Amino acid sequence: MTLHDTAPASTPLPDPADPADLARRLNDALPQTQCTRCGYPDCQAYAQAMAEGSAEINQCPPGGAEGIERLAALTGRRVIPLNPVHGEEQPRAVAVIDESWCIGCTLCIKACPVDCIVGASKRMHTIVERDCTGCELCVPACPVDCISMLPVTAPLTGWAAWSAERATQARDSYAFHQRRVERDKRDNDERLAAKAAHKLADLENQTLHTDPEVIARKRAVIEAAMARAKAQQPEAPAVVDPDAPTPAS
Numbered sequence: 001m002t003l004h005d006t007a008p009a010s011t012p013l014p015d016p017a018d019p020a021d022l023a024r025r026l027n028d029a030l031p032q033t034q035c036t037r038c039g040y041p042d043c044q045a046y047a048q049a050m051a052e053g054s055a056e057i058n059q060c061p062p063g064g065a066e067g068i069e070r071l072a073a074l075t076g077r078r079v080i081p082l083n084p085v086h087g088e089e090q091p092r093a094v095a096v097i098d099e100s101w102c103i104g105c106t107l108c109i110k111a112c113p114v115d116c117i118v119g120a121s122k123r124m125h126t127i128v129e130r131d132c133t134g135c136e137l138c139v140p141a142c143p144v145d146c147i148s149m150l151p152v153t154a155p156l157t158g159w160a161a162w163s164a165e166r167a168t169q170a171r172d173s174y175a176f177h178q179r180r181v182e183r184d185k186r187d188n189d190e191r192l193a194a195k196a197a198h199k200l201a202d203l204e205n206q207t208l209h210t211d212p213e214v215i216a217r218k219r220a221v222i223e224a225a226m227a228r229a230k231a232q233q234p235e236a237p238a239v240v241d242p243d244a245p246t247p248a249s
Contacts, residue, residue, distance in 0.1 A: 007203035008203045022049035022074065031162050032170040035135035036115035037087045042113070042174065050075065060081050062134070064089035092161040093149040094132040095139070096151040099124045111141035114173035115180070133170045150194020 027047035038059040040046040049055035050071065057071035058080050065082065072079045082089055095117075097108075105121040109115075116132045119125030139147050153161035 019051045023048045026050050026071060027075050029074060030060060032167040033062045033133040033135050034174050034192055035062060037061050055087060059086045061087035061089055066159040089157045091136045091151040091154040091157050093151045094129050095127045096150045097125055098146040098149050099125055101144050103144055105143060107141045107143065108138035108147060111137045113137065114170055115177045
C-alpha cells in the first residue's frame with residue numbers, strides 16, 4: 001500500500017498559482033531534521049526551492065521513498081528514486097559522544113540545529129537522545145572525532161522510522177534555536193556597541209596615543225564601524241496607538 005492509497009480523499013491540493021501555499025505544504029511534508037543533505041540550509045529553504053521549481057523532489061534522504069511520494073503528490077511530479085548524491089535512506093540514528101575524548105570545545109553545540117547537545121566550554125558534552133534528529137551536523141564539527149551516529153530504528157527507515165509528532169517537535173526546536181541564535185547575536189552586537197560608545201566618549205583617555213591626528217583617525221574608524229553596525233540592524237516596527245485619531249480622508 002502506498003501513501004496515495006492511504007491519503008485522505010478530502011485533502012485539498014495546493015494551489016499551483018500560489019507558490020507560498022505550496023512551499024508551506026511541502027515543508028509540512030518534510031521530516032524537519034534540518035540536516036542540509038538536500039543541499040539547502042534547512043527544510044524550509046528546500047521546500048521553497050521545490051515550490052519554485054528549482055529543486056527536485058528526491059533530495060531528502062531522511063524522508064526516503066515515502067517522502068518522495070508525499071512530495072510528488074503535492075507537486076504533481078512523477079515519483080523518482082532518491083538521488084544518491086544526497087545520501088541513502090537509512091535507519092534513524094542518534095548522535096553519541098565519547099565523553100572520555102570530549103574536550104568541551106562547544107563546536108558541536110553550535111552546529112546542532114535543534115539544541116539537543118548539553119554542555120559548556122571546557123566541560124563534557126552529552127546528547128539529549130529524545131531530541132536528536134540524526135542530522136549528523138555535529139559529527140564533522142568535532143575536532144577530536146568523538147561523535148558517532150548510532151542507528152536506533154533498524155530495520156525501519158525513512159518515514160517508517162520517523163513520525164509526524166517527531167517532525168513537529170523538531171521543527172519547533174529548530175524555530176526556538178533560530179530565535180536563540182538571533183537573540184544572542186543581537187545581545188552581543190548591543191554589548192559591543194555600548195563598549196564602542198563608551199570608548200568613543202572618552203577616547204583621549206582610552207588610548208595610549210597622544211597625537212591628535214592619530215586619535216582623530218581612530219575616532220573616525222570607530223564611528224564608521226558603529227554606523228555600519230547600526231545600518232545592519234533591522235528597523236523596529238512602528239508602534240500604532242489605538243487611541244490615536246484616524247486621519248481624515
